[in-house]
């Protein structure tokens with residue numbers, strides 16, 4: 528959630544209830560509505576809201592079940608849910624909160640109280656998003672950090688086991704970066720890292736491909752559902768993109784500009800420890816790329 532208006536999904540099977548809440552909140556938020564539990568789950572998948580106002584009693588998948596399903600998925604667990612319902616018993620309220628809802632509002636409600644509670648939860652959601660960004664983004668380059676890479680690799684490893692699709696990994700390392708730093712200075716080195724990061728991210732075109740700063744002047748990428756031939760192509764595009772930056776490097780022994788070496792590996796994943804083994808294999812390929820002269824891709 529950025530500075531743009533927060534997005535709220537309102538779920539209720541009765542149009543009159545939806546209309547009241549939409550009227551109450553549409554001046555301050557981007558509103559989406561769903562008239563059933565099924566429609567709510569589809570709406571969340573299509574466009575992740577910042578907050579959900581969820582009716583409990585609905586035919587089909589009811590609010591309790593919607594909450595349970597969203598809470599059980601890592602991708603949707605963080606979306607705050609406020610139950611808004613005519614079920615006013617303390618037992619229902621306790622059940623809703625125990626399911627993980629952040630709040631429980633009973634009908635008939637006071638409009639000012641609903642607005643205030645929604646505003647509070649949206650504020651908390653913004654803090655949560657900021658914390659998540661701090662936790663998963665590299666502060667220098669702005670791209671994913673190692674924590675995010677490790678998490679994504681584990682996640683994609685699990686889905687590769689289910690799908691049987693190949694998983695490819697890349698490891699990139701800037702050539703002769705120590706002499707670059709030593710000669711041009713650390714701030715210029717930092718600027719170089721930013722430009723290289725941007726070039727690497729620009730070389731992948733699918734949103735499921737993740738490029739991360741793995742550490743120092745090393746980067747890594749997860750390419751789900753990608754064959755070895757596809758991964759070699761992406762790696763070559765990255766190598767060329769970094770060369771095309773034309774960052775002057777008079778102390779490199781391989782070119783007069785900044786270059787990178789890349790290790791590539793592809794595996795069909797059948798066990799949970801395989802992605803980490805694949806990463807070690809890719810690291811070994813990177814070392815071969817260095818030994819064979821740098822500025823190259825080795826699979």
Ligand code: GH3
Nearest residue numbers: 700701702703704705706708713716717743744817
């Ligand atoms: P090779 O071609 O074998 O990769 O040689 P290299 O000089 O790149 O390898 P080495 O691992 O010895 O050097 C990595 C250098 O990266 C060391 C350090 O000065 C630099 N470095 C690591 N992190 C940062 C950073 O955040 N900012 C800057 N400016 N430099 C960094």
Ligand code: MG
Nearest residue numbers: 540582584585
């Ligand atoms: Mg209802």
Ligand code: MG
Nearest residue numbers: 700743744745
């Ligand atoms: Mg290195």
Ligand code: MG
Nearest residue numbers: 700701702704
């Ligand atoms: Mg290096």
